[in-house]
Amino acid sequence: MADGVATMGSVPARAADPKPRSAAWDALRRLLRHRSFQTGLFLFAIILAAAVFAPLITAADPNKLAMRARFKPPGLDHWFGTDNFGRSQLARVVYGAQLSLMIGTAVVIINAVFGTLLGAISGYFRHLDNVLMRVNDAIMAFPAILLAIGVAAVLGRSMPNMILALSIVYIPRTARIVRSSVIVIRQMEYVQAAVAAGAGHWRILRRHILPNSMAPLLVQLSFLFAYAVLTEATLSFLGLGAEPPTPTWGNIMAEGRQYMREAPWIIAIPGAALAITVMALNLLGDGLRDILDPRLRIQQ
């Protein structure tokens, strides 16, 4: 990805040639051999497949009530059992996966854009740094979950508001990471060489600084995806997410909480799905960190 950016508008010297070994290609090959990355990828692929193929996995409507089929334990008829309204747990959990992944993806994309923008401006135009980072620090001073609760409560219950709340919480953290690598990269001599060649700020940022600052961001975004999914579930559980019949994992667990003794599967299954998702993303992040940014490994 970074490679594509770096060679935009390039001399077409290699149009007819086989692709040379770029650093990004090498990294991808090593990633696919990394044990925890493999495990993470496998688990994440399962969750992703469940979300994407939800209508094929179950024909059941996640919101269709069936009062005669309440509290059915997992079995052949209902793989994941039914809940207190007789709704298919399988349907609710796979559609819940859809919502979780959609929210996670949206938060990651918004963070990638605005976190990069803020971090790059802050790290590159140093006279703006102080102002931007003090605002950043003010937001970061609140514990993530508390701030998310506050913002979600103010905005009201809906999917877009949930995405907005999570973005506000995590963008400052992403911006910090981008800023710190921009500060390191802008000192590199190839950046000086670009200045000496007469390159403007935009070119220097786009071609030299950003492509070389992406490794820590990529690692951060994979962890961020996990935080976003987890925080969304927490807020839903607390009643600050999408309105109840919506099958988010948090909502399902909130309802199942009352029947934990009689029907533990209602809360356990979405809980397990959440745990697997978060673990998969953390494993992916670990792999990315090991391969792309070995220095970070020592710090943590």
Next chain:
Amino acid sequence: MTELLRVTGLTKHFDVGEAGVFKRGRGVLRAVDQVDFAVNQGETLGLVGESGCGKSTVGRMLLRLIEPTAGRIEFEGVDLVTLDAKGMRDRRRQMQIIFQDPYGALNPRMTVADIIAEPLEIHGVGNAAEARARVFDLLSRVGLAPEHARRYPHEFSGGQRQRIGIARSLALNPRFIVCDEPVSALDVSIQAQIVNLLQDLQQEFGLAFLFIAHDLGVVKHISDRVAVMYLGKIVEIADKRTLYASPLHPYTQALIAAVPEPKPRAGRRRAGITGEIPSALNPPKGCRFHTRCPKVMPVCREIEPPVTEQAAGHKVACHLFPAA
């Protein structure tokens, strides 16, 4: 010979110390203090000195990679310090830089072709096909092959990387190149190759170099004239032959005495200097070298020595050599 570049009173002070919302910088680091010199067309001026004496800062100020605190940098009669961004951008076609670290000087995410072609792209020189032809031409001039164009920097050795950096600096046909310790990071055998390459290119294109180094042997080989810097000031400047044969400043004498010789003579007097270079945060009063000078006199501790011209083109700043 015609003068290409004249530097007068070039000064760089860095604010250091705790900077924060409520604190202002407390110390001033005098990295470069009132430096004067000139570079003629097609010549090489060597600039030598210990680490931290400010020689790299001088080189980078010439290209305004670091903004000078004070002074004039006249390039072909135009003071670069007064130019706006657009004016400076146009001047940059004439002046380039080669860096010390061949690993840090090339963007690892760009192919060699993109790296060398970037200056052409920035200044809108030629179309894609012409740029490509120019890249191949430059590669062959620095001793690389056309098939290297599509590779990435990490696939090259240090010496090869330095050649790529040189090709990039030549792309716009500059008249002046700052060579900031271009061979210090290379193996000795590779150093000779790169120095010879630089000399060949200089002849071919009539380039002027400011050759920054701490290795006096290399400087002697490549330079026409040599300037010696100590703690942000030029203490002596002369043509190469004069400076190496009859150095005047005690610091220059010590530096030259410290150059290892292929056939060491027994009993050769070694005027080594002891101690560390003082901090540029708090430079010694009077002559900055007085704390380490073997010939120190009382006046050196009080008054800064003026620059005097002892022979044509041989200038020195030392109380041992008062104005004639």
